[in-house]
Amino acid sequence: MKQLTIGFGVELDWVPNYAAQLEADIHGNNIMVGSTLFEGTRFAYQIDPNISFLVCDAIYKEDIHFKFKNTRSDFIEIHYNLSEDPGLYYLNNRANVVGRETYNLAILDSAINGEYVVKKGSAAFVLSIFIKKEAYVPYLSKMDGHEDILSTIFNPKFNTVIRNDRMTNKSWWLLNELRKKPVYGDLYRYFCCGTVYQLIAEYIEQLKEVKIKIDKVTKGDIDAIFSAQMQLVMSLKGAFPGIDVLAETACMSATKFKHLFKKVTSQSPHSFYLTNKLAAAKDMLEKGGNNITEVADAFGFANAAHFGEVFKTVYHISPKEYVNLLK
Structure with a gap:
């Protein structure tokens, strides 16, 4: 298995080493084209002094073990993963399955290193947004009920900026629209920048819906909870x-x-568990090929009526109405 050690940051001085390790060529605007390791493109761009991003749309030609070792601890990464084939993210030797159908949104602190493994033939579509912590604080300060986290959330002694989640429907749509765009020219760059700003805004709205209380959590506790999350994700059809x-x-x-x-x-x-079960059931409806009863059976609901009742409670629309909207 090919092993690569890379680091990121808001400033793009990491791009040459990143491209070299991937055996990729850099073309204007930091577009890294395919190599012996992957087929596809990677596009890195710094929007302003506080925000940059990396878009990866690739198919891997080898098994690759990425080791992330950032040289700076002054930023967070909002990581969106719509890869069709799941990969494994390791934290303290514990594996977490990430990808389109499982965890597809992660918030990572640059002060904490991790590892990521992808298999040969895996199709990956990933957008990573890098934001300076000092710039992110003003966003949080505008949110009711979050004043208590401002003094601790970016303290390296507190391992709190690690969070696996699922992106909202709007974020999913924004990324799918981005994926359709040709990866060359100013228009693509402008579209990427607009998408990044909309995703940040959408994530802030997502945070407003939850009540966050932070105190010190050990890495062991985080690992145990992440493992429990994956146990629940693997049990969605039961x-x-x-x-x-x-x-x-x-x-x-x-x-x-x-x-x-x-x-x-x-x-x-x-x-x-219920949120992820419904999200996976909704994904199955979106793909087509299964009727509502079959989807209800696949995810262990008592019957189609029970599935419809729970679905409508969460999404405010019945499965039948939702399927009709997709046509």
Whole structure:
């Protein structure tokens, strides 16, 4: 397996090393074209002193093990992943499955290193937005109820800026529209910049919907909760595993598990499970090929009526109405 050690930052001085390790050529505006390792393009651009981004649309020709070691700790990464083939993100030797159908949104602190493994033949579409922490604070300061996190969330002693989630429907749509655009010329650059600003705004709106309370969380606790999240994601087509089972796997009491799960994910375990179950069911409806009853059966709902009731409660539209909108 090919191993690459790379780092990112808001400033784009990392691009030459990144391209060299990928054995890629750089063409104007930091467009890195395919190489012996991948087929496709990567596009990096710095919008202003505080924000830059990297778009990757590629098919890998080899198994690759990326090791992320940033030389700066002054930024966060908002990582959107619509890769059709899931990859593995490692934190402290624990694997988390990421991609279109599982976790497709991650918030990462540049102070914490990680690893990512992709397999030969994997089709990847990823957008990473790099934002200076000092610039992100004003966004948060405008949000009601989030004053308590401003003094701690960007402190390297607090491992809090690590969060796996699923992007909103609007974010999904924005990225799909971006993916359709030709990767050359000023028009693509302008479209990327507009998309990045809209995604940041959408993520801020997403944060407003949850109540965040931050205190110190150990890496061990984060790993245990991430593992529990993946256990839930892998159980979407079955029954909810139960708090006692999840807590035992995490090696903690049920009370501590529920408390930490809510702290890290801003959702209860059952809410997280149901949200992801419905999102996966909705994805199946969008792909076509299965009727509503078949989708309900695939995800373990009692019947189509029960599925429709839960679906409408969350999305404010019935599955039948949603399918008709897709036509």
